[in-house]
Amino acid sequence: MSGVKGRVCLVTGASSGIGRATALELLRAGHTVYGLARRVERMDVLRDAGGHAIGADVTSDADLQRAVRTVVDAQGRIDVLVNNAGTSVYGAAEDVPMERARQVFEVNLFGLARLTQLVLPHMRERRSGTIVNVSSIGGEIALPLGAWYHASKHALEGYSDSLREEVGRFGVRVVVVQPGIIKTEFGDDTPRELREISGHGAYADDAEWMARRAEAGFGPGSRASDPRVVGRAVLRIVAARDPKPRYAVGYLAGLLLWVNRLLPDRLYDKMVTRRA
DSSP states (O other): OOOSSOOEEEEESTTSHHHHHHHHHHHHTTOEEEEEESOGGGGHHHHHTTOEEEEOOTTOHHHHHHHHHHHHHHHSOOOEEEEOOOOOOOSOTTTSOHHHHHHHHIIIIIIHHHHHHHHHHHHHHHTOEEEEEEOOGGGTOOOTTOHHHHHHHHHHHHHHHHHHHHHGGGTEEEEEEEEOBBOSHHHHHHHHHHHHHHSSSTTHHHHHHHHHHHHHHHSTTOOOBOTHHHHHHHHHHHHOSSOOSEEEESBTHHHHHHHHHHSOHHHHHHHHHOOO
16 A cells, blocks of 8 residues: 555545544545545535545445546545445334335445445555445444344444455455444434334334433533544554554443443343333
């Protein structure tokens, strides 16, 4: 891979939150950065900082092919792929429409996997590259009324492990980042979605309880981390000679993963469903 600076980076979901923060951190470190997002008009900050914006939907194969061609035609290579684009749906597993569930997997797993397929040949040819898959602590732990989000992130973790084992011999590193509680638009949307999907049926009490927990966890005065903590972690990964397979970052990330690994399943279930 070329020097510590000057790498060509493609970051998905770059119009807000973790993706925008990551793109800006990479730019400040001297890298060439292409941000990809559906809402291209929301990437003015990235362009103003010297980056490049590509309007694309990660669930569109044509869009992804065009995005990779754009970068490779202009730069001759892609050194770093940050698969950050993501979505979620919150509500009881019994209530969530299957169309919404499939959309979560299309964005969080299949779109990511397709973009990776398109980028990998260029990395293999150069025998160098870094793929950073932004998962979540929700890729290891689970909370009630988040079945489809957690399922997609658990799947991403398994996909990433196999991918790492396959491409390491070609000089391509695969790293998973597991953000904890981060202040993003997801935190704003979750309470509304819980109430809309499961606020009027058999799980209404659970939905209201989880919505209030989300409001407390992400609202004013919360200790949720700024998305920049994830961007800085990605920057360290890109610069590292031998990055770890996983990085847990942000508020409560390490603690919650440790508790989940330590406790038996039934005790963990009681802890996350106990109402104060």
